[in-house]
Amino acid sequence: MPVVALFFLPLLIGSCRGIDHNETDQRVFPVISINYQHVQMPFEISLWILLASILKLGFHLVPHVSAVVPESCVLIVVGLLVGGLIRVLGEDPPVLDSQLFFLCLLPPIILDAGYFLPIRPFMENVGTILTFAVLGTLWSAFFMGVALYGACQLEGAELAGVDLLSCLLFGSIVSAVDPVAVLAVFQEIHINELLHILVFGESLLNDAVTVVLYHLFEEFVHRGEVTAGDVFLGVVCFFVVSVGGVLVGCVYGFLAAFTSRFTAHTRVIEPLFVFLYSYMAYLSAEVFHLSGIMALIACGVVMRPYVEANISHKSYTTIKYFLKMWSSVSETLIFIFLGVSTVAGPHAWNWTFVSLTLALCLLSRVLGVVGLTFIINKYRMVKLSGKDQFIVAYGGLRGAIAFSLAFLLSSESCAMKDLFLTAVITVIFFTVFVQGMTIRPLVDLLAVKKKKQSKFSVNEEIHTQFLEHLLTGIEDVCGHYGHHHWRDKHQRSKRTLNISKEREAEIRKMLRANLQKTRQRLRSYSRHTLLPDAEEDDWSETRLRKQRMEMERRMSHFLTVPANRPESPRRARLQTDLDGRAQKASVTFAEELEEHRD
Amino acid sequence: MGSFQSLPDDHQYRTLSQKTGFSLEQIGILHNRFKQLSQNEDTLRRDDLKTIQDLESNPIRSQIIEAFFDKRNFQKDATGSVQEIGFEEFLTVMSYFRAPAHQITEEQREEIRRAKLRFLFNMHDTDNDGTITLEEYRHVVEELLSRSGALGRETAKGIADAAMLEVASITVGPMAPDEFYEGITFEQFLKILKGVEIETRMHIRFLNMDTTVLCK
Numbered sequence: 151m152p153v154v155a156l157f158f159l160p161l162l163i164g165s166c167r168g169i170d171h172n173e174t175d176q177r178v179f180p181v182i183s184i185n186y187q188h189v190q191m192p193f194e195i196s197l198w199i200l201l202a203s204i205l206k207l208g209f210h211l212v213p214h215v216s217a218v219v220p221e222s223c224v225l226i227v228v229g230l231l232v233g234g235l236i237r238v239l240g241e242d243p244p245v246l247d248s249q250l251f252f253l254c255l256l257p258p259i260i261l262d263a264g265y266f267l268p269i270r271p272f273m274e275n276v277g278t279i280l281t282f283a284v285l286g287t288l289w290s291a292f293f294m295g296v297a298l299y300g301a302c303q304l305e306g307a308e309l310a311g312v313d314l315l316s317c318l319l320f321g322s323i324v325s326a327v328d329p330v331a332v333l334a335v336f337q338e339i340h341i342n343e344l345l346h347i348l349v350f351g352e353s354l355l356n357d358a359v360t361v362v363l364y365h366l367f368e369e370f371v372h373r374g375e376v377t378a379g380d381v382f383l384g385v386v387c388f389f390v391v392s393v394g395g396v397l398v399g400c401v402y403g404f405l406a407a408f409t410s411r412f413t414a415h416t417r418v419i420e421p422l423f424v425f426l427y428s429y430m431a432y433l434s435a436e437v438f439h440l441s442g443i444m445a446l447i448a449c450g451v452v453m454r455p456y457v458e459a460n461i462s463h464k465s466y467t468t469i470k471y472f473l474k475m476w477s478s479v480s481e482t483l484i485f486i487f488l489g490v491s492t493v494a495g496p497h498a499w500n501w502t503f504v505s506l507t508l509a510l511c512l513l514s515r516v517l518g519v520v521g522l523t524f525i526i527n528k529y530r531m532v533k534l535s536g537k538d539q540f541i542v543a544y545g546g547l548r549g550a551i552a553f554s555l556a557f558l559l560s561s562e563s564c565a566m567k568d569l570f571l572t573a574v575i576t577v578i579f580f581t582v583f584v585q586g587m588t589i590r591p592l593v594d595l596l597a598v599k600k601k602k603q604s605k606f607s608v609n610e611e612i613h614t615q616f617l618e619h620l621l622t623g624i625e626d627v628c629g630h631y632g633h634h635h636w637r638d639k640h641q642r643s644k645r646t647l648n649i650s651k652e653r654e655a656e657i658r659k660m661l662r663a664n665l666q667k668t669r670q671r672l673r674s675y676s677r678h679t680l681l682p683d684a685e686e687d688d689w690s691e692t693r694l695r696k697q698r699m700e701m702e703r704r705m706s707h708f709l710t711v712p713a714n715r716p717e718s719p720r721r722a723r724l725q726t727d728l729d730g731r732a733q734k735a736s737v738t739f740a741e742e743l744e745e746h747r748d
Numbered sequence: 749m750g751s752f753q754s755l756p757d758d759h760q761y762r763t764l765s766q767k768t769g770f771s772l773e774q775i776g777i778l779h780n781r782f783k784q785l786s787q788n789e790d791t792l793r794r795d796d797l798k799t800i801q802d803l804e805s806n807p808i809r810s811q812i813i814e815a816f817f818d819k820r821n822f823q824k825d826a827t828g829s830v831q832e833i834g835f836e837e838f839l840t841v842m843s844y845f846r847a848p849a850h851q852i853t854e855e856q857r858e859e860i861r862r863a864k865l866r867f868l869f870n871m872h873d874t875d876n877d878g879t880i881t882l883e884e885y886r887h888v889v890e891e892l893l894s895r896s897g898a899l900g901r902e903t904a905k906g907i908a909d910a911a912m913l914e915v916a917s918i919t920v921g922p923m924a925p926d927e928f929y930e931g932i933t934f935e936q937f938l939k940i941l942k943g944v945e946i947e948t949r950m951h952i953r954f955l956n957m958d959t960t961v962l963c964k
Contacts (some may be wrong), residue, residue, distance in 0.1 A: 297879055531847050532948050595953055609911050609918075609940045613868070616808065617950060620871075623812040625952050626802040629781045634952065635802065 229489015243494035258476035264450030283355035295321030299603035322363035328549030329353040357443035358392035395441035399448025401432035407456030420465035498568035768843035847951035879931030
C-alpha cells in the first residue's frame with residue numbers, strides 16, 4: 151500500500167540523520183546531500199495531513215464500508231494500525247499533544263460549526279439545549295463521581311486510593327458530550343433538524359460546564375480539601391466562564407463586522423479577517439480560562455449576518471470552502487491521533503473501574519435525559535417523545551476532548567492518571583464504535599423522522615413566510631411579546647442597521663447571474679459535502695430548456711393569453727419574456743427568502 | 749390589569765373554554781386584552797385593531813385584521829364579513845392558534861390541520877368564491893415582499909406566476925392546451941402544503957399569566 155510506503159519514508163530518512171559532512175580534508179563538492187532535520191517538522195506535519203486526506207478519499211471510494219461504518223470508526227482503526235506499525239518499527243508513537251489539540255485541531259471544527267449554525271432552530275430550542283448542556287452535564291459529572299467513589303470503596307484495596315475529589319474530577323472529564331464525535335456521526339445519519347440541533351447544541355454549550363468543573367476539581371485535588379466558600383466560588387466561576395466567553399466572542403464578532411465594512415477595496419483578504427478574529431476570540435478566551443468554544447461560537451454567530459452583507463460573493467465561497475476543508479482535516483487528524491495515542495499511551499487496566507465507568511456513563515446519560523425531558527416537556531410547545539429522548543441519550547458520544555483533558559492531568563497531583571486515561575479511552579471507543587455504528591440502523595428501526603430531503607417549493611416558501619408574519623401579527627394582537635415578536639424586531643433592526651439598498655441590488659445581480667449559487671445558499675448548512683451532484687444535474691442545460699418549454703405552455707393557461715397557436719413571432723417574444731421574468735423572479739425570490747429566513 | 753365594571757361570570761367562561769379549548773386563566777387574560785383593545789366596550793372594531801403599534805410594520809396587516817372580522821372563521825357556516833365582533837368571536841379566531849394537544853389521534857391531528865389550513869385559505873381567498881385566483885395570489889406575494897422595498901411589481905408578478913405554475917403542476921398535472929386553470933381550490937391548497945407541518949408550526953404560546961400590563 152502506498153500509504154505504508156509513505157510512512158517508511160520519514161523513518162528511513164530519519165535514520166540517516168547521523169550522516170555527517172565533516173571530512174574537511176578531501177571535501178568533494180556535494181552534488182547530492184541529505185539534510186532531513188532542516189525540514190523535519192513541517193515535513194512530518196504535512197505527511198500526517200496528507201495521510202489523513204488520502205484516507206478520506208479511500209474511505210469514500212469503498213462504498214460498502216461507508217454505508218455501515220461511520221467515518222470516525224474507520225479513522226480510529228487506521229490510527230490504531232498506524233500506531234501499531236510505528237511501535238513495531240521500534241519508534242515511539244506520537245501521542246495527541248493536548249496543546250496541539252486545543253490550539254490547532256479543535257478551533258476549525260468549532261468555528262465551522264458556529265459560523266454555519268442554523269440559528270432559527272437553535273434559538274427556538276435554546277432553553278432545552280441549555281438545560282441539557284448545563285444541568286445534564288452537572289448531573290452526569292456528580293452522579294458518576296459519587297457512584298464511582300462509592301463503588302471503589304466497596305471493592306478491593308487496589309482501588310481504595312481513589313478519593314472522592316479524584317472521582318469527581320474524572321466524572322467531570324468523562325461526562326461531557328463531544329461536539330466532534332457528535333458531528334462526525336450525526337452528519338451521516340441525516341436525522342431531523344430538531345434532534346440534530348438538540349444534541350449538537352448541547353455538545354457545544356456544555357464546554358463552559360466542563361471547563362469550570364475540570365479546573366475546579368483539579369484545583370481541589372491539588373489542594374486536597376474543599377470548603378463551602380469554594381463551592382460558592384465555583385458557581386460564580388461558572389457564570390463568569392460562560393458569560394465571559396460569550397462576551398469575548400461577541401466583542402470580536404462586532405470587530406469583525408465593523409472591519410468588514412471597509413474591505414470593499416481589498417477583497418482578497420476578507421476571509422482572513424473572519425478567520426483571524428475568530429481565532430483571536432478563541433485564544434483570548436483561553437487566556438482567562440474562559441470557555442473558548444463558546445467564544446468561538448458567539449463570534450461566528452454574531453459576525454455572520456453583518457459580514458455576509460458586506461463581503462463579496464467570492465469571499466463568502468472562500469470562507470465556506472476553507473472552513474469546511476480545515477474542519478474536515480482537523481476531524482480526520484483527531485480521530486487518527488486518537489487511535490495512535492491509544493497504542494502509545496501508558497495504560498493501567500482495571501476491569502472493575504473501566505466497566506463501572508462504562509456502565510455508569512450510560513446509566514447517567516439515560517437518567518439525565520429522561521429526567522430532564524420530563525421537566526422540559528412542561529415548557530415546550532412541541533414535546534419530546536420517547537423516541538426523541540432515546541436518540542438524544544444515545545447520541546451522547548464522548549470524544550477527543552475528554553481524552554485531552556484526561557491527558558492534561560498532571561501525574562503528581564493525580565496518581566490515578568493512567569487509570570483514568572485508560573477508562574476514558576475505553577468510554578470513547580465504546581461510544582464511537584458501538585453507539586456510532588448502531589445509531590443508524592436504530593434510527594431506521596425506530597422510524598425516527600429524517601431530515602427534510604427536498605428543498606422547499608416556491609409555494610411552501612411563500613406560505614411559510616406568510617405564516618411567520620401571521621404569527622407575529624397575532625402575537626401583537628394578543629399583546630404579549632413572544633418568540634415571533636422578538637425575531638421580527640431583530641430582523642428589522644438588522645435591516646435598518648446594515649444592509650444598504652445598493653449592496654442588496656449588487657448581491658442580487660451577482661446571484662441572478664448564476665442560478666446555481668442561489669440554490670447553494672439556500673442550504674448552506676451541510677457538513678462536509680457542499681452540494682450533492684444531483685443539484686448540478688438539475689440545472690443542466692437540457693433540463694432548463696425543457697422546463698422553459700413547459701413553463702411557456704402553462705403560463706398561457708392561466709394568464710388568459712389568447713391561445714394563438716405557435717409560430718407567431720409575437721407569441722414567441724411573449725414566451726421568452728414571460729419565462730425570463732419568471733426565472734429571474736424565482737432567483738430573486740429565492741435570494742430574498744434567504745435573507746428573510748434568518 | 750385594571751378592574752372592570754362587569755365581570756363575566758364563571759359559567760360563561762366555562763362554556764367558552766369548552767368550545768375553544770382554552771383554559772380559564774387564558775380566557776381571562778384574553779378577555780383583559782379584548783377590553784383593553786376595545787376600550788372597555790363589548791365589541792371590537794377594525795379601527796381598534798389598527799391602533800396596535802407593533803402591527804404597523806407587518807406586511808400582511810390588513811389581512812390579519814380582516815381575518816378577525818371574517819364570518820367564515822367563526823365556525824358558524826356563514827360567509828361575508830362583519831363590522832364588529834364580540835369576545836366570543838375574538839376567542840374563536842384565537843383558538844386557531846392553539847397548539848395541538850400532545851396525545852391525539854391521527855384523525856384529530858388531521859382535523860386540526862384542516863381547520864388551520866382552512867383559516868389560512870380564507871385569508872387568501874378574499875372574494876370568497878372558494879378558489880385563490882392569480883390576482884389574489886399576486887396580491888399575497890406583493891404584500892409579503894413589499895418589505896424589502898426594492899422589489900418591483902414586475903418581479904412580484906413573476907414570482908406569483910411561477911408559484912401558480914408550480915401549484916398547477918403539482919395538483920392538476922399535465923393539462924391539455926385548451927384547459928384553463930381557474931385557481932387554487934382548498935383541496936389543492938391542502939396538497940401543496942402537505943410538506944409543511946402546519947399543526948405544529950401554526951401556534952403561539954398563550955400564557956397563563958397576565959402580561960397585558962407590559963404593553964402600551
